Amino acid sequence: MNADPKTISIVVADATPSMRSNRQGSLWQLCMAGALLLAAAATVHPAHAQDLPSAPSFVDDFTKFDQSRWYISDGWSNGPHQNCTWSKSLVSLSDGALTLGFEKRQTKDRAFACGEIQTKKRYGYGTYEARMKTDTGSGLNAAFFSYIGPQDKQPWDEIDFEVLTKDTSKVQVNTYISGKPKNEKLADVEGGTDKGFNDYGFVWEKERLRFYVNGKLVQEVTNPAELPTHSQKIFFSLWGSEKLTSWMGPFSDPGRKVTMQVERVAFTALGQPCQFPESLACSISNSN
Template identity: 60%
Template sequence: MRSNFTKRAHRLAILGLCVAGTAPMSRAQEGATGTSFIETFDRLDTKAWYISDGWNNGAHQNCTWSKRQVKVEEGVLNLTFEKRQSGEREFTCGEIQTRKRYGYGTYEARMKTADGSGLNSAFFTFIGPTDKKPHDEIDFEVLGKDPGKVQLNQYISAKGGNEKLVDVPGGANRAFNDYAFVWEKDRLRYYLNGQMVHEVTDPAKLPVNAQKIFLSLWGTDTLSDWMGKFSVEGPTTMQVDRVAFTAAGDPCQFPESIACTLN
Protein backbone atom coordinates (compact mmCIF):
# COMPACT_ATOMS: atom_id res chain seq x y z
CA MET A 1 0.00 0.00 0.00
CA ARG A 2 1.48 3.34 -1.00
CA SER A 3 1.11 6.55 0.97
CA ASN A 4 -1.07 9.35 -0.36
CA PHE A 5 2.09 11.44 -0.75
CA THR A 6 3.58 8.83 -3.04
CA LYS A 7 0.35 8.68 -5.05
CA ARG A 8 0.38 12.46 -5.52
CA ALA A 9 4.00 12.26 -6.63
CA HIS A 10 3.03 9.65 -9.20
CA ARG A 11 0.32 11.89 -10.59
CA LEU A 12 2.82 14.75 -10.97
CA ALA A 13 5.24 12.41 -12.70
CA ILE A 14 2.66 11.86 -15.43
CA LEU A 15 3.50 15.28 -16.83
CA GLY A 16 6.89 13.99 -17.88
CA LEU A 17 5.78 10.73 -19.45
CA CYS A 18 5.83 9.96 -23.15
CA VAL A 19 2.81 9.15 -25.27
CA ALA A 20 1.82 5.50 -24.81
CA GLY A 21 3.50 3.42 -27.48
CA THR A 22 4.73 4.29 -30.93
CA ALA A 23 2.18 2.44 -33.05
CA PRO A 24 -1.30 4.06 -33.05
CA MET A 25 -4.15 1.81 -31.94
CA SER A 26 -7.69 1.95 -33.33
CA ARG A 27 -9.90 4.80 -32.18
CA ALA A 28 -12.41 4.15 -29.45
CA GLN A 29 -15.64 2.71 -30.71
CA GLU A 30 -19.08 4.30 -30.77
CA GLY A 31 -20.61 4.72 -27.31
CA ALA A 32 -17.39 5.31 -25.41
CA THR A 33 -17.95 8.37 -23.19
CA GLY A 34 -15.03 8.03 -20.77
CA THR A 35 -11.54 9.47 -21.18
CA SER A 36 -8.17 8.49 -19.74
CA PHE A 37 -7.95 8.61 -15.93
CA ILE A 38 -6.16 7.32 -12.87
CA GLU A 39 -8.10 6.63 -9.65
CA THR A 40 -5.96 6.42 -6.49
CA PHE A 41 -8.87 6.41 -4.03
CA ASP A 42 -7.94 9.43 -1.96
CA ARG A 43 -11.74 9.57 -1.79
CA LEU A 44 -14.62 7.92 -3.64
CA ASP A 45 -15.97 10.33 -6.24
CA THR A 46 -19.60 9.32 -6.65
CA LYS A 47 -19.87 11.51 -9.75
CA ALA A 48 -17.46 9.09 -11.42
CA TRP A 49 -18.40 5.87 -9.59
CA TYR A 50 -21.80 4.29 -8.98
CA ILE A 51 -22.09 2.18 -5.79
CA SER A 52 -24.30 -0.90 -6.19
CA ASP A 53 -26.80 -0.92 -3.32
CA GLY A 54 -29.96 -2.78 -2.31
CA TRP A 55 -30.17 -5.53 -4.94
CA ASN A 56 -28.44 -8.69 -6.22
CA ASN A 57 -27.59 -10.14 -9.61
CA GLY A 58 -29.87 -13.18 -9.33
CA ALA A 59 -30.38 -16.52 -7.62
CA HIS A 60 -26.73 -17.51 -8.02
CA GLN A 61 -25.58 -14.62 -5.78
CA ASN A 62 -25.94 -15.16 -2.02
CA CYS A 63 -25.34 -11.54 -1.00
CA THR A 64 -27.05 -8.17 -1.41
CA TRP A 65 -25.00 -5.28 -2.76
CA SER A 66 -24.67 -2.70 -0.01
CA LYS A 67 -23.03 0.72 0.10
CA ARG A 68 -22.05 -0.13 3.70
CA GLN A 69 -19.58 -2.66 2.25
CA VAL A 70 -17.78 0.03 0.22
CA LYS A 71 -15.23 2.23 2.01
CA VAL A 72 -12.12 4.21 1.14
CA GLU A 73 -9.42 4.29 3.80
CA GLU A 74 -5.84 5.55 3.56
CA GLY A 75 -5.92 5.63 -0.22
CA VAL A 76 -7.35 2.13 -0.66
CA LEU A 77 -10.81 0.99 -1.76
CA ASN A 78 -12.17 -1.74 0.54
CA LEU A 79 -14.98 -4.00 -0.68
CA THR A 80 -16.19 -6.24 2.15
CA PHE A 81 -18.23 -9.43 2.30
CA GLU A 82 -19.90 -10.21 5.64
CA LYS A 83 -22.81 -11.99 7.26
CA ARG A 84 -25.56 -9.39 7.61
CA GLN A 85 -29.16 -9.83 6.57
CA SER A 86 -30.19 -7.43 3.82
CA GLY A 87 -33.24 -7.89 1.64
CA GLU A 88 -33.52 -11.50 0.48
CA ARG A 89 -29.94 -12.42 1.35
CA GLU A 90 -28.14 -13.47 4.53
CA PHE A 91 -24.89 -11.77 3.44
CA THR A 92 -23.89 -8.35 2.08
CA CYS A 93 -21.16 -7.51 -0.42
CA GLY A 94 -19.61 -4.56 -2.22
CA GLU A 95 -19.31 -3.32 -5.78
CA ILE A 96 -18.59 -0.10 -7.65
CA GLN A 97 -18.81 0.67 -11.36
CA THR A 98 -17.96 3.65 -13.54
CA ARG A 99 -20.80 5.83 -14.69
CA LYS A 100 -19.12 6.29 -18.08
CA ARG A 101 -18.29 3.71 -20.75
CA TYR A 102 -14.80 3.07 -22.08
CA GLY A 103 -13.48 1.71 -25.34
CA TYR A 104 -10.17 0.59 -26.81
CA GLY A 105 -7.19 1.22 -24.58
CA THR A 106 -5.33 -0.05 -21.50
CA TYR A 107 -7.20 -1.03 -18.32
CA GLU A 108 -5.26 -1.55 -15.09
CA ALA A 109 -5.97 -2.35 -11.43
CA ARG A 110 -3.71 -3.01 -8.47
CA MET A 111 -5.56 -5.16 -5.95
CA LYS A 112 -5.43 -7.73 -3.17
CA THR A 113 -8.27 -10.26 -3.17
CA ALA A 114 -10.54 -11.55 -0.40
CA ASP A 115 -10.30 -14.89 1.46
CA GLY A 116 -12.92 -17.61 1.33
CA SER A 117 -14.12 -20.42 -0.90
CA GLY A 118 -17.27 -19.44 -2.78
CA LEU A 119 -16.18 -15.82 -3.23
CA ASN A 120 -15.28 -13.94 -6.40
CA SER A 121 -12.95 -10.91 -6.32
CA ALA A 122 -13.24 -9.27 -9.73
CA PHE A 123 -11.87 -6.47 -11.90
CA PHE A 124 -13.75 -6.42 -15.18
CA THR A 125 -15.56 -4.43 -17.84
CA PHE A 126 -19.19 -5.04 -18.76
CA ILE A 127 -22.09 -3.77 -20.81
CA GLY A 128 -25.44 -5.49 -21.27
CA PRO A 129 -29.19 -5.37 -21.79
CA THR A 130 -29.75 -2.99 -18.87
CA ASP A 131 -27.77 -0.46 -20.94
CA LYS A 132 -29.63 -1.48 -24.12
CA LYS A 133 -26.54 -3.20 -25.50
CA PRO A 134 -25.48 -6.82 -26.06
CA HIS A 135 -23.68 -8.51 -23.16
CA ASP A 136 -19.95 -7.89 -23.73
CA GLU A 137 -17.42 -8.42 -20.94
CA ILE A 138 -13.68 -8.69 -20.21
CA ASP A 139 -12.71 -10.34 -16.90
CA PHE A 140 -10.08 -10.81 -14.26
CA GLU A 141 -11.66 -13.00 -11.55
CA VAL A 142 -9.94 -14.55 -8.53
CA LEU A 143 -12.00 -17.37 -7.06
CA GLY A 144 -11.55 -17.81 -3.32
CA LYS A 145 -11.30 -21.58 -3.64
CA ASP A 146 -7.87 -21.12 -5.28
CA PRO A 147 -6.35 -17.64 -4.82
CA GLY A 148 -3.16 -18.89 -6.45
CA LYS A 149 -4.78 -18.37 -9.85
CA VAL A 150 -6.69 -15.66 -11.70
CA GLN A 151 -9.30 -16.52 -14.34
CA LEU A 152 -9.37 -14.53 -17.58
CA ASN A 153 -12.46 -14.52 -19.78
CA GLN A 154 -14.42 -12.60 -22.41
CA TYR A 155 -18.12 -12.54 -23.29
CA ILE A 156 -19.22 -11.53 -26.76
CA SER A 157 -22.97 -11.00 -27.19
CA ALA A 158 -23.52 -13.11 -24.05
CA LYS A 159 -21.30 -15.97 -25.27
CA GLY A 160 -18.47 -16.88 -22.90
CA GLY A 161 -16.43 -20.05 -22.70
CA ASN A 162 -13.10 -18.29 -23.20
CA GLU A 163 -11.69 -19.01 -19.75
CA LYS A 164 -7.97 -19.24 -19.06
CA LEU A 165 -6.35 -19.74 -15.65
CA VAL A 166 -3.07 -17.96 -14.89
CA ASP A 167 -0.87 -18.54 -11.84
CA VAL A 168 -0.49 -15.66 -9.35
CA PRO A 169 2.82 -16.31 -7.56
CA GLY A 170 2.44 -16.07 -3.79
CA GLY A 171 -1.35 -15.86 -3.99
CA ALA A 172 -3.67 -13.05 -5.08
CA ASN A 173 -4.97 -12.77 -1.51
CA ARG A 174 -1.54 -12.37 0.12
CA ALA A 175 -0.26 -9.23 -1.58
CA PHE A 176 -1.18 -6.54 -4.07
CA ASN A 177 -0.78 -7.56 -7.71
CA ASP A 178 -1.13 -5.62 -10.93
CA TYR A 179 -3.78 -6.79 -13.41
CA ALA A 180 -4.08 -5.19 -16.84
CA PHE A 181 -5.51 -5.75 -20.28
CA VAL A 182 -4.99 -3.90 -23.54
CA TRP A 183 -8.08 -3.94 -25.71
CA GLU A 184 -7.72 -3.18 -29.41
CA LYS A 185 -10.02 -3.72 -32.36
CA ASP A 186 -8.05 -6.73 -33.57
CA ARG A 187 -6.54 -8.16 -30.38
CA LEU A 188 -6.77 -8.35 -26.60
CA ARG A 189 -3.73 -8.79 -24.36
CA TYR A 190 -3.82 -9.69 -20.65
CA TYR A 191 -0.99 -8.80 -18.25
CA LEU A 192 -0.10 -9.87 -14.71
CA ASN A 193 2.51 -7.86 -12.82
CA GLY A 194 3.81 -6.37 -16.05
CA GLN A 195 4.11 -9.62 -18.01
CA MET A 196 1.79 -10.59 -20.84
CA VAL A 197 0.08 -13.87 -19.91
CA HIS A 198 -2.52 -14.26 -22.67
CA GLU A 199 -3.31 -12.88 -26.11
CA VAL A 200 -6.56 -13.16 -28.08
CA THR A 201 -6.70 -12.42 -31.81
CA ASP A 202 -9.71 -14.46 -32.94
CA PRO A 203 -12.33 -11.86 -34.05
CA ALA A 204 -15.11 -14.10 -32.71
CA LYS A 205 -13.63 -13.80 -29.21
CA LEU A 206 -13.15 -10.03 -29.12
CA PRO A 207 -15.80 -7.73 -27.56
CA VAL A 208 -16.81 -4.75 -29.66
CA ASN A 209 -19.05 -2.61 -27.42
CA ALA A 210 -17.81 0.15 -25.10
CA GLN A 211 -18.13 -0.96 -21.47
CA LYS A 212 -18.20 0.22 -17.87
CA ILE A 213 -15.40 -0.66 -15.43
CA PHE A 214 -16.35 -2.75 -12.38
CA LEU A 215 -14.69 -3.74 -9.10
CA SER A 216 -16.70 -6.26 -7.12
CA LEU A 217 -16.69 -8.89 -4.38
CA TRP A 218 -19.57 -11.38 -4.18
CA GLY A 219 -20.39 -14.93 -3.14
CA THR A 220 -22.46 -17.95 -4.14
CA ASP A 221 -24.08 -21.01 -2.59
CA THR A 222 -24.96 -22.60 -5.93
CA LEU A 223 -22.00 -22.25 -8.33
CA SER A 224 -19.78 -24.59 -6.32
CA ASP A 225 -18.38 -26.39 -9.38
CA TRP A 226 -16.91 -23.08 -10.52
CA MET A 227 -16.29 -21.02 -7.38
CA GLY A 228 -15.99 -23.75 -4.76
CA LYS A 229 -18.16 -24.77 -1.82
CA PHE A 230 -19.16 -21.65 0.09
CA SER A 231 -17.13 -21.33 3.28
CA VAL A 232 -16.55 -17.87 4.74
CA GLU A 233 -15.69 -17.19 8.37
CA GLY A 234 -16.21 -13.60 9.41
CA PRO A 235 -15.89 -10.47 7.25
CA THR A 236 -13.34 -10.58 4.44
CA THR A 237 -12.16 -7.74 2.23
CA MET A 238 -10.96 -7.13 -1.31
CA GLN A 239 -8.64 -4.11 -1.50
CA VAL A 240 -7.93 -1.95 -4.55
CA ASP A 241 -5.01 0.47 -4.50
CA ARG A 242 -5.35 1.93 -7.97
CA VAL A 243 -7.41 1.77 -11.18
CA ALA A 244 -6.48 3.42 -14.46
CA PHE A 245 -7.65 3.65 -18.04
CA THR A 246 -5.46 4.94 -20.86
CA ALA A 247 -7.29 5.54 -24.12
CA ALA A 248 -5.56 4.47 -27.32
CA GLY A 249 -2.93 7.04 -28.24
CA ASP A 250 -3.05 8.97 -24.93
CA PRO A 251 -0.11 9.48 -22.54
CA CYS A 252 0.18 6.75 -19.92
CA GLN A 253 -1.35 7.63 -16.56
CA PHE A 254 1.39 6.58 -14.09
CA PRO A 255 5.07 5.54 -14.37
CA GLU A 256 4.53 1.78 -13.91
CA SER A 257 1.67 1.60 -16.41
CA ILE A 258 1.74 -1.05 -19.12
CA ALA A 259 0.73 1.76 -21.50
CA CYS A 260 4.11 3.46 -20.98
CA THR A 261 6.00 0.68 -22.73
CA LEU A 262 3.60 -0.70 -25.35
CA ASN A 263 4.63 -0.81 -28.98
Protein backbone atom coordinates in the same frame (compact mmCIF):
# COMPACT_ATOMS: atom_id res chain seq x y z
CA MET B 1 -0.03 2.84 1.01
CA ASN B 2 -1.35 5.11 3.70
CA ALA B 3 -0.25 3.94 7.15
CA ASP B 4 -3.34 5.42 8.80
CA PRO B 5 -5.71 2.47 9.38
CA LYS B 6 -8.76 4.70 9.62
CA THR B 7 -11.67 3.58 7.48
CA ILE B 8 -13.72 6.29 5.79
CA SER B 9 -17.31 5.40 5.02
CA ILE B 10 -18.68 6.62 1.71
CA VAL B 11 -22.07 8.29 1.54
CA VAL B 12 -23.66 8.51 -1.90
CA ALA B 13 -26.85 10.05 -3.16
CA ASP B 14 -27.10 8.10 -6.43
CA ALA B 15 -30.32 6.22 -7.03
CA THR B 16 -29.56 4.32 -10.21
CA PRO B 17 -30.37 0.66 -9.44
CA SER B 18 -28.13 -2.01 -10.93
CA MET B 19 -28.54 -5.78 -10.98
CA ARG B 20 -26.11 -8.38 -12.27
CA SER B 21 -26.57 -12.11 -12.48
CA ASN B 22 -23.56 -14.40 -12.37
CA ARG B 23 -23.05 -17.22 -14.78
CA GLN B 24 -23.16 -20.95 -14.33
CA GLY B 25 -19.47 -21.57 -14.28
CA SER B 26 -19.15 -17.97 -15.38
CA LEU B 27 -22.65 -16.51 -15.97
CA TRP B 28 -23.34 -12.81 -15.45
CA GLN B 29 -26.40 -10.80 -16.29
CA LEU B 30 -26.75 -7.15 -15.37
CA CYS B 31 -30.13 -5.43 -15.31
CA MET B 32 -29.64 -1.75 -14.69
CA ALA B 33 -32.02 1.19 -15.12
CA GLY B 34 -31.24 4.83 -15.80
CA ALA B 35 -27.91 4.33 -17.58
CA LEU B 36 -26.11 7.47 -18.72
CA LEU B 37 -25.55 8.34 -22.38
CA LEU B 38 -22.25 7.44 -24.02
CA ALA B 39 -19.49 9.88 -23.07
CA ALA B 40 -17.57 11.88 -25.65
CA ALA B 41 -14.77 10.06 -27.42
CA ALA B 42 -12.41 13.02 -27.60
CA THR B 43 -9.39 11.21 -26.19
CA VAL B 44 -9.59 8.05 -28.29
CA HIS B 45 -6.83 7.69 -30.86
CA PRO B 46 -8.12 9.20 -34.13
CA ALA B 47 -7.67 5.91 -36.01
CA HIS B 48 -10.18 4.28 -33.66
CA ALA B 49 -12.47 7.15 -32.72
CA GLN B 50 -15.06 6.31 -35.35
CA ASP B 51 -15.05 2.64 -34.28
CA LEU B 52 -15.67 2.73 -30.53
CA PRO B 53 -16.67 5.75 -28.41
CA SER B 54 -14.92 6.17 -25.07
CA ALA B 55 -14.84 8.41 -22.03
CA PRO B 56 -11.45 10.06 -21.39
CA SER B 57 -8.39 8.47 -19.82
CA PHE B 58 -8.15 8.59 -16.02
CA VAL B 59 -6.19 7.37 -13.01
CA ASP B 60 -7.86 6.91 -9.62
CA ASP B 61 -5.74 6.11 -6.55
CA PHE B 62 -8.73 6.38 -4.20
CA THR B 63 -7.32 9.09 -1.99
CA LYS B 64 -10.93 10.22 -2.12
CA PHE B 65 -14.09 8.72 -3.58
CA ASP B 66 -15.02 10.39 -6.87
CA GLN B 67 -18.82 10.29 -6.98
CA SER B 68 -18.80 11.80 -10.46
CA ARG B 69 -16.95 8.69 -11.70
CA TRP B 70 -18.29 5.85 -9.56
CA TYR B 71 -21.70 4.47 -8.69
CA ILE B 72 -22.06 2.18 -5.65
CA SER B 73 -24.41 -0.80 -6.05
CA ASP B 74 -26.84 -0.92 -3.13
CA GLY B 75 -30.01 -2.73 -2.11
CA TRP B 76 -30.36 -5.69 -4.49
CA SER B 77 -28.72 -8.97 -5.47
CA ASN B 78 -27.91 -10.42 -8.86
CA GLY B 79 -30.19 -13.41 -8.79
CA PRO B 80 -30.78 -16.63 -6.87
CA HIS B 81 -27.20 -17.83 -7.40
CA GLN B 82 -25.82 -14.92 -5.31
CA ASN B 83 -26.07 -15.26 -1.53
CA CYS B 84 -25.46 -11.59 -0.72
CA THR B 85 -27.14 -8.22 -1.21
CA TRP B 86 -25.10 -5.27 -2.48
CA SER B 87 -24.61 -2.76 0.30
CA LYS B 88 -23.03 0.70 0.10
CA SER B 89 -21.91 0.27 3.71
CA LEU B 90 -19.42 -2.34 2.47
CA VAL B 91 -17.67 0.16 0.19
CA SER B 92 -15.13 2.34 1.98
CA LEU B 93 -11.72 3.98 1.81
CA SER B 94 -9.35 2.18 4.13
CA ASP B 95 -5.56 2.06 4.54
CA GLY B 96 -5.01 4.13 1.41
CA ALA B 97 -7.18 1.93 -0.80
CA LEU B 98 -10.74 1.27 -1.83
CA THR B 99 -12.09 -1.61 0.26
CA LEU B 100 -15.03 -3.84 -0.71
CA GLY B 101 -16.42 -6.15 1.94
CA PHE B 102 -18.41 -9.35 2.36
CA GLU B 103 -19.97 -10.21 5.70
CA LYS B 104 -22.83 -12.03 7.38
CA ARG B 105 -25.78 -9.67 7.57
CA GLN B 106 -29.40 -10.68 7.17
CA THR B 107 -31.42 -8.73 4.61
CA LYS B 108 -34.94 -9.43 3.39
CA ASP B 109 -33.85 -12.43 1.30
CA ARG B 110 -30.11 -12.92 1.76
CA ALA B 111 -27.95 -13.95 4.72
CA PHE B 112 -24.90 -11.94 3.62
CA ALA B 113 -24.05 -8.45 2.33
CA CYS B 114 -21.36 -7.56 -0.24
CA GLY B 115 -19.76 -4.64 -2.09
CA GLU B 116 -19.57 -3.45 -5.70
CA ILE B 117 -18.75 -0.25 -7.58
CA GLN B 118 -19.08 0.58 -11.28
CA THR B 119 -18.21 3.55 -13.46
CA LYS B 120 -20.97 5.83 -14.66
CA LYS B 121 -19.31 6.26 -18.06
CA ARG B 122 -18.28 3.77 -20.73
CA TYR B 123 -14.79 3.13 -22.05
CA GLY B 124 -13.49 1.77 -25.34
CA TYR B 125 -10.16 0.67 -26.79
CA GLY B 126 -7.21 1.20 -24.50
CA THR B 127 -5.31 -0.08 -21.48
CA TYR B 128 -7.30 -1.03 -18.37
CA GLU B 129 -5.37 -1.79 -15.20
CA ALA B 130 -5.92 -2.26 -11.49
CA ARG B 131 -3.67 -2.90 -8.53
CA MET B 132 -5.52 -4.99 -5.98
CA LYS B 133 -5.33 -7.53 -3.17
CA THR B 134 -7.89 -10.19 -2.27
CA ASP B 135 -8.83 -12.15 0.81
CA THR B 136 -9.33 -15.93 0.95
CA GLY B 137 -12.41 -18.14 1.15
CA SER B 138 -14.22 -20.82 -0.82
CA GLY B 139 -17.39 -19.76 -2.64
CA LEU B 140 -16.26 -16.12 -3.08
CA ASN B 141 -15.37 -14.09 -6.18
CA ALA B 142 -13.22 -10.92 -6.18
CA ALA B 143 -13.44 -9.34 -9.63
CA PHE B 144 -12.11 -6.50 -11.80
CA PHE B 145 -13.89 -6.37 -15.14
CA SER B 146 -15.64 -4.33 -17.82
CA TYR B 147 -19.23 -4.96 -18.93
CA ILE B 148 -22.10 -3.68 -21.05
CA GLY B 149 -25.43 -5.36 -21.79
CA PRO B 150 -29.10 -5.29 -22.81
CA GLN B 151 -30.14 -2.89 -20.02
CA ASP B 152 -28.02 -0.28 -21.84
CA LYS B 153 -29.55 -1.31 -25.18
CA GLN B 154 -26.28 -2.99 -26.13
CA PRO B 155 -25.24 -6.61 -26.69
CA TRP B 156 -23.65 -8.33 -23.70
CA ASP B 157 -19.87 -7.82 -23.95
CA GLU B 158 -17.52 -8.39 -21.01
CA ILE B 159 -13.80 -8.62 -20.21
CA ASP B 160 -12.87 -10.23 -16.86
CA PHE B 161 -10.28 -10.77 -14.21
CA GLU B 162 -11.88 -12.97 -11.53
CA VAL B 163 -10.13 -14.28 -8.45
CA LEU B 164 -12.02 -17.28 -7.12
CA THR B 165 -10.59 -17.02 -3.63
CA LYS B 166 -10.83 -20.76 -3.00
CA ASP B 167 -7.42 -20.74 -4.77
CA THR B 168 -5.53 -17.48 -4.46
CA SER B 169 -2.62 -18.76 -6.55
CA LYS B 170 -4.56 -18.04 -9.75
CA VAL B 171 -6.79 -15.51 -11.50
CA GLN B 172 -9.32 -16.41 -14.19
CA VAL B 173 -9.42 -14.32 -17.38
CA ASN B 174 -12.23 -14.54 -19.91
CA THR B 175 -14.54 -12.58 -22.17
CA TYR B 176 -18.21 -12.65 -23.11
CA ILE B 177 -19.20 -11.81 -26.68
CA SER B 178 -22.92 -11.27 -27.27
CA GLY B 179 -23.53 -13.21 -24.07
CA LYS B 180 -21.38 -16.21 -24.98
CA PRO B 181 -18.26 -17.13 -22.95
CA LYS B 182 -14.92 -17.04 -24.73
CA ASN B 183 -11.22 -17.32 -23.95
CA GLU B 184 -11.45 -18.63 -20.39
CA LYS B 185 -8.07 -19.34 -18.82
CA LEU B 186 -6.54 -19.64 -15.36
CA ALA B 187 -3.33 -17.64 -14.98
CA ASP B 188 -0.79 -18.01 -12.17
CA VAL B 189 -0.31 -15.15 -9.71
CA GLU B 190 3.13 -15.53 -8.19
CA GLY B 191 2.99 -15.25 -4.42
CA GLY B 192 -0.81 -15.34 -4.37
CA THR B 193 -3.55 -12.76 -4.77
CA ASP B 194 -3.92 -12.47 -0.99
CA LYS B 195 -0.29 -11.99 0.10
CA GLY B 196 0.16 -8.53 -1.39
CA PHE B 197 -1.02 -6.19 -4.11
CA ASN B 198 -0.81 -7.43 -7.69
CA ASP B 199 -1.24 -5.65 -11.02
CA TYR B 200 -3.93 -6.86 -13.42
CA GLY B 201 -4.38 -5.27 -16.82
CA PHE B 202 -5.78 -5.80 -20.28
CA VAL B 203 -5.01 -3.96 -23.49
CA TRP B 204 -8.10 -3.89 -25.71
CA GLU B 205 -7.64 -3.03 -29.36
CA LYS B 206 -9.87 -3.46 -32.40
CA GLU B 207 -7.91 -6.47 -33.63
CA ARG B 208 -6.61 -8.03 -30.40
CA LEU B 209 -7.02 -8.29 -26.65
CA ARG B 210 -4.13 -9.00 -24.27
CA PHE B 211 -4.29 -9.89 -20.57
CA TYR B 212 -1.37 -9.18 -18.20
CA VAL B 213 -0.62 -10.18 -14.60
CA ASN B 214 2.18 -8.19 -12.96
CA GLY B 215 3.34 -7.07 -16.39
CA LYS B 216 3.51 -10.60 -17.83
CA LEU B 217 1.37 -11.52 -20.83
CA VAL B 218 -0.92 -14.42 -19.83
CA GLN B 219 -3.50 -14.49 -22.65
CA GLU B 220 -3.85 -13.02 -26.14
CA VAL B 221 -6.97 -13.07 -28.31
CA THR B 222 -6.86 -12.23 -32.02
CA ASN B 223 -9.91 -14.06 -33.40
CA PRO B 224 -12.28 -11.25 -34.53
CA ALA B 225 -15.30 -13.33 -33.45
CA GLU B 226 -13.98 -13.41 -29.88
CA LEU B 227 -13.26 -9.70 -29.44
CA PRO B 228 -15.68 -7.28 -27.73
CA THR B 229 -16.99 -4.49 -29.95
CA HIS B 230 -18.98 -2.26 -27.55
CA SER B 231 -17.85 0.37 -25.04
CA GLN B 232 -18.15 -0.87 -21.46
CA LYS B 233 -18.32 0.23 -17.84
CA ILE B 234 -15.61 -0.73 -15.34
CA PHE B 235 -16.55 -2.77 -12.24
CA PHE B 236 -15.05 -4.04 -9.01
CA SER B 237 -17.06 -6.54 -6.96
CA LEU B 238 -16.79 -9.05 -4.12
CA TRP B 239 -19.63 -11.55 -3.73
CA GLY B 240 -20.47 -15.13 -2.76
CA SER B 241 -22.53 -18.08 -3.95
CA GLU B 242 -23.77 -21.31 -2.41
CA LYS B 243 -24.92 -22.66 -5.78
CA LEU B 244 -22.00 -22.26 -8.21
CA THR B 245 -19.90 -24.83 -6.37
CA SER B 246 -18.33 -26.42 -9.44
CA TRP B 247 -16.85 -23.05 -10.37
CA MET B 248 -16.37 -21.13 -7.12
CA GLY B 249 -16.06 -24.03 -4.68
CA PRO B 250 -18.42 -24.93 -1.82
CA PHE B 251 -19.38 -21.88 0.21
CA SER B 252 -18.76 -21.82 3.94
CA ASP B 253 -19.44 -18.93 6.28
CA PRO B 254 -16.02 -17.31 6.80
CA GLY B 255 -17.09 -16.19 10.27
CA ARG B 256 -15.56 -12.77 9.71
CA LYS B 257 -15.62 -9.84 7.32
CA VAL B 258 -13.83 -10.70 4.06
CA THR B 259 -12.36 -7.88 1.97
CA MET B 260 -10.70 -6.98 -1.32
CA GLN B 261 -8.67 -3.79 -1.68
CA VAL B 262 -7.89 -1.69 -4.75
CA GLU B 263 -4.97 0.76 -4.57
CA ARG B 264 -5.29 2.10 -8.10
CA VAL B 265 -7.35 1.78 -11.28
CA ALA B 266 -6.59 3.42 -14.61
CA PHE B 267 -7.85 3.62 -18.17
CA THR B 268 -5.53 4.94 -20.89
CA ALA B 269 -7.14 5.43 -24.30
CA LEU B 270 -5.21 4.20 -27.33
CA GLY B 271 -2.75 6.78 -28.59
CA GLN B 272 -2.67 8.67 -25.30
CA PRO B 273 0.53 8.96 -23.20
CA CYS B 274 0.93 6.65 -20.22
CA GLN B 275 -0.22 8.23 -16.97
CA PHE B 276 2.13 6.76 -14.32
CA PRO B 277 5.54 5.03 -14.52
CA GLU B 278 4.30 1.51 -13.72
CA SER B 279 1.50 1.62 -16.30
CA LEU B 280 1.27 -1.05 -18.98
CA ALA B 281 0.65 1.80 -21.42
CA CYS B 282 4.27 2.88 -20.87
CA SER B 283 5.75 -0.46 -21.88
CA ILE B 284 3.23 -2.14 -24.19
CA SER B 285 3.14 -1.18 -27.85
CA ASN B 286 -0.41 -0.64 -29.08
CA SER B 287 -1.53 -1.15 -32.67
CA ASN B 288 -1.60 1.89 -34.94
